[in-house]
Amino acid sequence: MERGPVVRITDVAALAGVAPSTVSKALNGTGSLRESTRAKVREAADRLGFVPDATARSLSARRSFTVGLLSTDSAGRFSLPVVLGAENALVGGELSALLATARHDPVREQHHVRALVARRVDGIIVTGRTTEPREPIRVPMPVVYAFAPSVDPDDASVVPDDATGMRLLVEHLVALGRRRIAYVGGRAEQAASTVRHDTLVAELAARGLELVGPALYGDWSEQWGRRAVDAVLGRDPGGAVADGAAGGAPAVDAIVFASDQLARGGCDRLRERGLRVPDDVAVTGYDDWDVMSLASRPPLTTVDMQLERLGQRAAELLIAAIEGEPARGVERLAPRLVVRASTLGDG
Amino acid sequence: MERGPVVRITDVAALAGVAPSTVSKALNGTGSLRESTRAKVREAADRLGFVPDATARSLSARRSFTVGLLSTDSAGRFSLPVVLGAENALVGGELSALLATARHDPVREQHHVRALVARRVDGIIVTGRTTEPREPIRVPMPVVYAFAPSVDPDDASVVPDDATGMRLLVEHLVALGRRRIAYVGGRAEQAASTVRHDTLVAELAARGLELVGPALYGDWSEQWGRRAVDAVLGRDPGGAVADGAAGGAPAVDAIVFASDQLARGGCDRLRERGLRVPDDVAVTGYDDWDVMSLASRPPLTTVDMQLERLGQRAAELLIAAIEGEPARGVERLAPRLVVRASTLGDG
DNA sequence: GTACATTAGGAAATCGGATTCCTTGTTTCC
DNA sequence: GGAAACAAGGAATCCGATTTCCTAATGTAC
Numbered sequence: 001m002e003r004g005p006v007v008r009i010t011d012v013a014a015l016a017g018v019a020p021s022t023v024s025k026a027l028n029g030t031g032s033l034r035e036s037t038r039a040k041v042r043e044a045a046d047r048l049g050f051v052p053d054a055t056a057r058s059l060s061a062r063r064s065f066t067v068g069l070l071s072t073d074s075a076g077r078f079s080l081p082v083v084l085g086a087e088n089a090l091v092g093g094e095l096s097a098l099l100a101t102a103r104h105d106p107v108r109e110q111h112h113v114r115a116l117v118a119r120r121v122d123g124i125i126v127t128g129r130t131t132e133p134r135e136p137i138r139v140p141m142p143v144v145y146a147f148a149p150s151v152d153p154d155d156a157s158v159v160p161d162d163a164t165g166m167r168l169l170v171e172h173l174v175a176l177g178r179r180r181i182a183y184v185g186g187r188a189e190q191a192a193s194t195v196r197h198d199t200l201v202a203e204l205a206a207r208g209l210e211l212v213g214p215a216l217y218g219d220w221s222e223q224w225g226r227r228a229v230d231a232v233l234g235r236d237p238g239g240a241v242a243d244g245a246a247g248g249a250p251a252v253d254a255i256v257f258a259s260d261q262l263a264r265g266g267c268d269r270l271r272e273r274g275l276r277v278p279d280d281v282a283v284t285g286y287d288d289w290d291v292m293s294l295a296s297r298p299p300l301t302t303v304d305m306q307l308e309r310l311g312q313r314a315a316e317l318l319i320a321a322i323e324g325e326p327a328r329g330v331e332r333l334a335p336r337l338v339v340r341a342s343t344l345g346d347g
Numbered sequence: 348m349e350r351g352p353v354v355r356i357t358d359v360a361a362l363a364g365v366a367p368s369t370v371s372k373a374l375n376g377t378g379s380l381r382e383s384t385r386a387k388v389r390e391a392a393d394r395l396g397f398v399p400d401a402t403a404r405s406l407s408a409r410r411s412f413t414v415g416l417l418s419t420d421s422a423g424r425f426s427l428p429v430v431l432g433a434e435n436a437l438v439g440g441e442l443s444a445l446l447a448t449a450r451h452d453p454v455r456e457q458h459h460v461r462a463l464v465a466r467r468v469d470g471i472i473v474t475g476r477t478t479e480p481r482e483p484i485r486v487p488m489p490v491v492y493a494f495a496p497s498v499d500p501d502d503a504s505v506v507p508d509d510a511t512g513m514r515l516l517v518e519h520l521v522a523l524g525r526r527r528i529a530y531v532g533g534r535a536e537q538a539a540s541t542v543r544h545d546t547l548v549a550e551l552a553a554r555g556l557e558l559v560g561p562a563l564y565g566d567w568s569e570q571w572g573r574r575a576v577d578a579v580l581g582r583d584p585g586g587a588v589a590d591g592a593a594g595g596a597p598a599v600d601a602i603v604f605a606s607d608q609l610a611r612g613g614c615d616r617l618r619e620r621g622l623r624v625p626d627d628v629a630v631t632g633y634d635d636w637d638v639m640s641l642a643s644r645p646p647l648t649t650v651d652m653q654l655e656r657l658g659q660r661a662a663e664l665l666i667a668a669i670e671g672e673p674a675r676g677v678e679r680l681a682p683r684l685v686v687r688a689s690t691l692g693d694g
Numbered sequence: 695g696t697a698c699a700t701t702a703g704g705a706a707a708t709c710g711g712a713t714t715c716c717t718t719g720t721t722t723c724c
Numbered sequence: 725g726g727a728a729a730c731a732a733g734g735a736a737t738c739c740g741a742t743t744t745c746c747t748a749a750t751g752t753a754c
Contacts, residue, residue: 006487008740008741009740009741009742018703018704019703019704019705020704020740020742021703021704021706021742021743021744022703022704024743025742028742030743032700032701032702032703033701033703034701034703037702037703051461051465052465052740053406053465053467053739054466054741055402055405055406055467056709056739056740057740057741057742058402058709058741059400059403059710059711059739059740060708060740060741060742060743061709061742062709069446083446084421084448087446087447087448088448088450091455091459091462096445096447096462096466097446097447098413098443098445098446099416099430099434099444099446100443100444101431101435103435108438111438112438114398115438115443118400118401119401119443120353120401221642222642261638261642291639295568295569295608295612355710356710356712357710357711366733366734366735367712368711368712368713368714368733368734369732369733369734370711371711372733375712377712377713378732378733379731379732380731380733381731381732384733400711403709403710403711403739404711405711406709406711406712406738406739406740406741407710407711407712407713407738407739408712408739409739
């Protein structure tokens with residue numbers, strides 16, 4: 001903590017024997033100066049450890065070179081990677097990131113928005129806890145919504161493409177010969193549950209298949225994943241036997257879970273019921289949340305929404321908007337299929 | 348996105364029919380002004396939606412009212428709560444948080460430090476991925492290290508008090524009548540593994556007890572937690588029988604795991620071996636990471652390091668330092684024992 | 695050798711508030 | 725009624741870098 005007095009441009013100017021304006025030009029490569037002069041100034045600046053005051057620079061540039069990262073929730077499992085991806089991309093663009101977490105409280109959010117406006121951030125990236133569309137914020141600078149899109153179609157939003165995610169899963173399962181596929185969702189009222197269901201049904205239909213049984217909804221816990229397996233296979237613990245199917249075979253040969261957490265619980269329950277994953281029943285998750293997808297037994301085939309890339313993309317769009325080329329509308333970012341043992345055996 | 352022209356103090360002054368300096372005094376409650384004048388100015392400011400430019404304010408105040416949150420890793424499971432807790436406390440103090448994640452790369456870290464210095468942040472909170480002491484950063488403003496302390500004892504650091512955490516666990520287990528306690532650590536070279544082991548041994552000794560078997564080290568995975576159970580109980584799957592202990596009783600009546608992840612794996616393995624948790628063997632975790640401690644079967648008795656409070660405390664210390672009252676040395680924050688079914692049955 | 699074009703670098707204005715220092719009125723007191 | 729004290733608010737300065745505007749020096753052309 002060397003608390004030496006801060007070095008100002010005038011100090012550098014004095015040491016180099018030039019005017020402050022010359023120092024500015026020399027260090028920023030502007031103006032017309034002799035190379036020897038630039039070198040002399042650089043030398044003096046280095047010697048003093050001069051770091052130009054970004055505050056002053058901002059004031060005259062009328063730009064803060066700062067972007068606000070407004071997270072509706074407490075930067076949880078989903079918004080965190082988005083925030084990190086964005087921060088990363090911003091740093092590359094010489095921008096700094098102001099973190100503002102609203103913890104799901106509109107008052108706090110409003111407070112943060114005001115603070116960001118007061119700081120004259122060049123733009124704002126808004127993220128949320130879920131993919132539910134949200135009300136836009138009203139600020140005098142560009143905004144990009146990531147993960148949770150804005151309800152206003154004129155705003156720029158970047159969201160994971162669940163439809164593609166489900167299509168990848170269905171392609172994979174069908175290619176493996178699975179035909180009797182069931183679906184287990186999370187909370188019924190959330191888009192993540194319902195969109196994935198609807199897309200799954202559509203993708204199956206496109207291949208002449210039908211979902212086995214009704215969609216099951218509960219919450220996002222492993223426990224629900226376990227119980228859902230019972231609901232799919234029938235209550236009696238041993239009875240994995242299908243009605244009319246070949247003797248001893250379960251009623252389904254694959255279960256698509258709407259999250260890794262659900263899938264992990266599902267795998268546990270299947271094993272407890274004496275069924276082999278994936279030999280008897282293939283299982284897929286969603287999110288590729290490593291502590292779930294890798295710790296699951298077996299590890300989960302799942303969909304990686306690439307949330308960091310999502311954040312990165314949001315940052316790119318925001319930077320473009322700041323530079324005068326705003327985007328509008330919802331951009332869907334294709335996810336990546338991650339194949340592991342829950343569908344491929346020891347593959 | 349109402350991109351109206353930004354309102355300046357002169358605009359407010361013009362509308363209110365006063366001088367800019369008067370507006371400043373009126374809105375900040377300084378100077379001596381008639382109440383009617385203040386009201387008139389407030390009215391004008393409201394009407395125009397005037398938000399003073401924090402950049403300009405910072406420049407003249409010679410303070411940025413901004414704090415840097417420098418995270419060595421990518422704001423992972425441990426540093427994230429610390430960062431959030433800090434951000435939260437800072438907002439309360441009217442400070443904004445600049446997020447800077449170094450991703451374990453010294454070059455990136457250096458870059459971020461320079462950026463924070465350039466922005467003239469009022470102070471910096473440094474967090475890390477582990478509790479290993481780290482090299483301090485050299486900057487001309489106050490710094491507080493959170494979670495990962497500085498190796499320099501003159502710096503201010505806040506860390507979780509693992510010793511107290513272990514003591515709470517031992518007290519709890521011993522009070523429940525457990526006497527044959529084994530320990531399973533994570534990576535052998537990490538302080539979190541060894542400190543917890545050493546404290547556990549010391550606490551047991553203080554009660555005339557000894558650790559059963561050697562400390563076992565591996566990694567931090569559930570898989571290692573499962574295998575460690577085999578190591579503790581002996582290789583043969585069914586054989587939970589102690590050498591010399593009462594017939595059929597396991598060699599231990601409690602296993603202290605160094606993390607929830609390990610403990611969760613341990614519970615799974617114990618159950619698979621036909622042992623009841625906690626009836627046959629009590630299990631404790633560490634961290635209170637909800638997706639592990641609550642999803643475990645049974646849910647885990649564990650230690651909550653209160654990382655958010657840690658971040659909050661770091662923010663408090665930093666604010667004090669900024670206001671001229673720097674602290675020094677390592678402050679240990681006592682954790683909280685969280686009792687669940689892995690030691691208390693249906694309790 | 696004089697007129698004109700360039701170039702190097704300094705002086706001053708600017709960004710938008712905060713603050714200090716004055717200048718007016720208005721009271722108060724003797 | 726006049727001097728002193730005080731209140732109210734405006735003018736000017738400052739924060740630290742950037743940028744525009746100028747001036748002086750150097751170079752080029754005829």
